[in-house]
Amino acid sequence: MHPYEAMFILQPGLGDEGVNGFMTKVNGLLTESGAQLGESGQLVDRKGTVVATTEGWKTRRLTYPIKGRAEGYYAVFSFQASPKSLEALDRAVRYDENVIRHVVLRTDEA
Secondary structure (H helix, E strand, O other): OOEEEEEEEEOHHHHHHHHHHHHHHHHHHHHHHHOOOOOOOOOEEEOOEEEEEEEEEEEEEEEEOOOEEEEEEEEEEEEEEEEHHHHHHHHHHHHHOOOEEEEEEOOOOO
16 A cells, blocks of 8 residues: 545535535545544544545635636645555546546655
8 A cells, every 4th residue: 555645526515415516435445445534534544543634624725717607616635545545536537527626646755
């Protein structure tokens, strides 16, 4: 398993329920890949060690329009997963109409 960071830009008109629903969906996908979600939005491994955090950046203005949108809700997830689980995450969010753009980066320390 390797450390990753995923950033999602969601449609700004989703509201709190839509954003929370998306974050729950991503947390569920990450849980299926072997991580567990802690009570405070932190991902915890099976031994109880905090291995990642979940952070919402709220709605921000985009530098340039993406899919006709000038604003978007940013959500960042830091987690540890296998490369195979990234395929499932990518497949799930690629066709989600609420996701304007997403990127997943491996964050190994050099």
